[in-house]
Amino acid sequence: MRLMERDFLILRNIGRFRLMTGKHIKELSGFEGVTACNRRLKILVDNKFIKRRKILYGFPYLYTLTHKSRMLLNLNKREERIRLDLLRHDILVIDVLIFLMKQKKIKLEDITTEKELHQSDGFSTRTHKPDFSVSLVERVEKTERTEKKKIAVEIELSLKALERLRKNVRDNFMNYDSQLWYIEFSSPKLFKTLQGLKTEYPNIQILNIEDINRRKEVSNE
Numbered sequence: 001m002r003l004m005e006r007d008f009l010i011l012r013n014i015g016r017f018r019l020m021t022g023k024h025i026k027e028l029s030g031f032e033g034v035t036a037c038n039r040r041l042k043i044l045v046d047n048k049f050i051k052r053r054k055i056l057y058g059f060p061y062l063y064t065l066t067h068k069s070r071m072l073l074n075l076n077k078r079e080e081r082i083r084l085d086l087l088r089h090d091i092l093v094i095d096v097l098i099f100l101m102k103q104k105k106i107k108l109e110d111i112t113t114e115k116e117l118h119q120s121d122g123f124s125t126r127t128h129k130p131d132f133s134v135s136l137v138e139r140v141e142k143t144e145r146t147e148k149k150k151i152a153v154e155i156e157l158s159l160k161a162l163e164r165l166r167k168n169v170r171d172n173f174m175n176y177d178s179q180l181w182y183i184e185f186s187s188p189k190l191f192k193t194l195q196g197l198k199t200e201y202p203n204i205q206i207l208n209i210e211d212i213n214r215r216k217e218v219s220n221e
Contacts, residue, residue, distance in 0.1 A: 173201040
């Protein structure tokens with residue numbers, strides 16, 4: 001087959017996030033309809049550019065890169081390992097990213113994934129990175145001037161040890177203009193802990209990831 005520009009976009013996006021669902025690919029690759037997206041994905045699967053995998057019951061099919069595509073894109077030739085304990089988190093990361101792109105009119109090129117943030121460190125000691133970061137150009141209030149801001153985005157589904165959570169918040173505070181924490185408000189302990197850290201690190205915004213899930217359910221009806 002002859003790879004089209006959109007095919008390369010699909011492969012690059014999957015490489016950036018390690019795995020994606022068909023809906024993620026549709027949203028981030030500019031397909032107008034599900035049928036056209038699925039048809040193209042089947043061609044890429046049949047020609048061994050991507051893998052289509054069913055990992056868990058209740059989860060959608062996942063698409064990952066094959067060795068052929070990793071070599072084509074000059075990526076690490078080692079196959080990405082899918083961790084079942086992080087699967088829901090990894091899917092929600094892309095859900096939140098797509099939500100923010102639509103809400104704040106963010107372009108995909110303004111987003112840096114956790115994988116890319118770690119790659120930028122090279123061979124130095126591995127440090128905490130947010131799930132993804134966003135670069136935004138905002139107009140300064142009451143002026144004609146604009147300024148670039150960096151935002152850290154975290155999707156947190158479990159209550160970590162206080163010191164570990166504090167370290168992650170502190171790292172984000174030092175390196176980003178603001179940090180968005182998407183959590184489940186049905187977990188009051190995590191909400192309370194982050195609220196407490198907000199007094200030390202005031203650039204935190206705590207948001208309810210369940211609101212995004214509800215909007216997804218409405219759009220799928």
